Amino acid sequence: MENVMESKVQTDLGTLEPAGLWKYFLALSKIPRGSKNEAAAAQWVADQAKALGCTVTRDAVGNVIISKKAAPGREGAPMTALQAHVDMVCEKNEATRHDFLTDPIALRRDGDRLLATGTTLGADNGIGVAAALAVLESTTIKHGPLEVLVTIDEETGLTGAGGLAEGVLKSKYLLNLDSEEEGDLTIGCAGGVDTMANRKVALRPATAGKSPFRLKVLGLKGGHSGVEIHQGRGNALRILAGVLWSLAPRFGLELVSLAGGNKRNAIPREASAVFFMDGARLAEFQAAVQGMAQDYRSSLGAFDPGLAMEVGPKADAPAQVMEDRDARAVVNFLYTVAHGVETNSPDIEGLVQTSTNLAIISTTGDTIEVSTSQRSSIASAKMDMAYRVAASCELAGFSVKRGDGYPGWKPDPKASLVKVVNAVHERTFGKPMAIKAIHAGLECGLIGEKYPGMQMVSFGPSMWDVHTPDENVSISSVGNFWKLLVAVLETV
Structure with missing residues (x-):
């Protein structure tokens, strides 16, 4: 057959x-x-x-x-x-x-x-x-x-x-x-330019008695960060950060790693976090996550109706977790750094003039790496947007480098x-x-x-x-x- x-x-x-x-x-x-x-x-x-x-x-x-x-x-x-x-x-x-x-x-x-x-x-x-x-x-x-x-x-x-x-x-x-x-x-x-950032985080052993789990955001449309940036689609990194910002303190999550996105010119469709938590509270945590998933679906509406979140055990997680202050700084950054349309063109109806895309995050040992991209039809506005993203990175303790860009x-x-x-x-x-x-x-x-x-x-x-x-x-x-x-x- x-x-x-x-x-x-x-x-x-x-x-x-x-x-x-x-x-x-x-x-x-x-x-x-x-x-x-x-x-x-x-x-x-x-x-x-x-x-x-x-x-x-x-x-x-x-x-x-x-x-x-x-x-x-x-x-x-x-x-x-x-x-x-x-x-x-x-x-x-x-x-x-x-x-x-x-x-x-x-x-x-x-x-x-x-x-x-x-x-x-x-x-x-x-x-x-x-x-x-x-x-x-x-x-x-x-x-x-x-x-x-x-x-x-x-x-x-x-x-x-x-x-x-x-x-x-x-x-x-x-x-x-x-x-x-x-x-x-x-x-x-x-024209466009890429802004990349990396940050070291302090690590410590996970608290005895806690177990590793993974939270995943998936089902989003994603898309081209120039063509679809104005269409109201969800950013998996931003949504993941929102969930962690709200629930990590409440459930005592100890963050191991963050991952999501894989192209600087694509809106991230999927993202995940690995963390340790009290396994006895798993059902309560899952219910809280699904509640937030519903809230995000309501907010996105028809722009991006397929959003889903999953929580499950993570058997092969490293036993080292981020110090709370570093984990919170990284989550705060993801939750607040600019993403999306900044301005529309005053001259051409329907044309986005300046935007930025929060594109990728990865964790390797004690290093967090983040990639973003900025676009504008005005060269000075493109660089101003890149400088603002760099300032947000520096406030969160990241070192910044920038690509050559293109006109x-x-x-x-x-x-x-x-x-x-x-x-x-x-x-x-x-x-x-x-x-x-x-x-x-x-x-x-x-x-x-x-x-x-x-x-x-x-x-x-x-x-x-x-x-x-x-x-x-x-x-x-x-x-x-x-x-x-x-x-x-x-x-x-």
């Missing part, structure tokens, strides 16, 4: 259109390509392009740069670059057995949606990579001279775009294929490329595009900094719950994305 079902799924996926694009996406999904583990996938892209007769180079950081000659009669058209990133965010549900270092993504179809099975899908940005390869393969698209830039490590620092040298690309136009809503034409994005991409709605793509969309689909800037980061900011004369836009198919195990993409929307891409390439 298992082999029959597997065959049925593969046959079903084999009928997807446009066939060329989906062929490359299905093949790419078999190659592990989490950020910083995408070397094999990048080499695969280079090999596909070479097999198609294109000129291929690799730069010092591992980006793939591809050139293809113009279709007959289009030699005089301006050169256009297609750009996508080959890496993906690796998130899975706790119960899912999947090794992102070795296992292919298990794809499945549900009507018009393509999903993975308990993991992120990698449509972000595998669809863009697949589309670029399908364009390179095509002998019927009447395009001008082309470049394709496939970058590495976009999701954990944009290091591929950051390492791209000046003068490598020759294109006048760049089409970024990393947007996530059909019909939107993105012409600007926020935003200033919108230019009057650019000729914006007008061309919008006109092509209206001609193809009978309506104009929604021209907007986004709060998420795109590689266009870094590329534009090195190629200031290059005009850029970003578009893509509709996909949802990106950076979570619920990530899915609309199959029909991918078809429309392909129609638009082809029509644009035949027009510019």
Whole structure:
């Protein structure tokens, strides 16, 4: 039965259109390509392009740069670059057995949606990579001279775009294929920076007679910290801290460790605390936890209805616990440090201007590490938010370091490329595009900094719950994305 079902799924996926694009996406999904583990996938892209007769180079950081000659009669058209990133965010549900270092993504179809099975899908940005390869393969698209830039490590620092040298690309136009809503034409994005902190805690033996337990917060939607930060979703770290702040003194909890989140650009869906407590009070503690879970569900409402909390024994817990003063300082920090939208744009309706994401906490021995990320379309506001988070860290006894960050991409709605793509969309689909800037980061900011004369836009198919195990993409929307891409390439 298992082999029959597997065959049925593969046959079903084999009928997807446009066939060329989906062929490359299905093949790419078999190659592990989490950020910083995408070397094999990048080499695969280079090999596909070479097999198609294109000129291929690799730069010092591992980006793939591809050139293809113009279709007959289009030699005089301006050169256009297609750009996508080959890496993906690796998130899975706790119960899912999947090794992102070795296992292919298990794809499945549900009507018009393509999903993975308990993991992120990698449509972000595998669809863009697949589309670029399908364009390179095509002998019927009447395009001008082309470049394709496939970058590495976009999701954990944009290091591929950051390492791209000046003068490598020759294109006048760049089409970024990393947007996530059909019909939107993105012409600007926020800049971002990561703020990390660590703190030593004093340890002591757990009190005799107390037993180890684990409290887990789960069931939240999570999501992209730029795209979904304004949607009222719960932050598992903040909720866990709220429960501990309220119940630790009442039940005499002795904290061992905190863990939660695993990507700086993802809202944490799950978090847990290990602690010692009087086992005779377990039922009372569980009831108190479930009461708080209900309160949080009421507060989150339809924004994030799946919140759950679990309490159970933790057999392999270390016998060392944090001193109460240190445990309280860490919990206080998690409960109070800024998270979410700080300000909305006064100029663009519906656009978040500045935000911060409380992303990750981990415990290793006597060291607590916390990662956060800040975004803004205003460079000074981005840094002000980062400084405020750093101040909160220092108040709680943490040492702080900051990443290099990346620039935003200033919108230019009057650019000729914006007008061309919008006109092509209206001609193809009978309506104009929604021209907007986004709060998420795109590689266009870094590329534009090195190629200031290059005009850029970003578009893509509709996909949802990106950076979570619920990530899915609309199959029909991918078809429309392909129609638009082809029509644009035949027009510019």
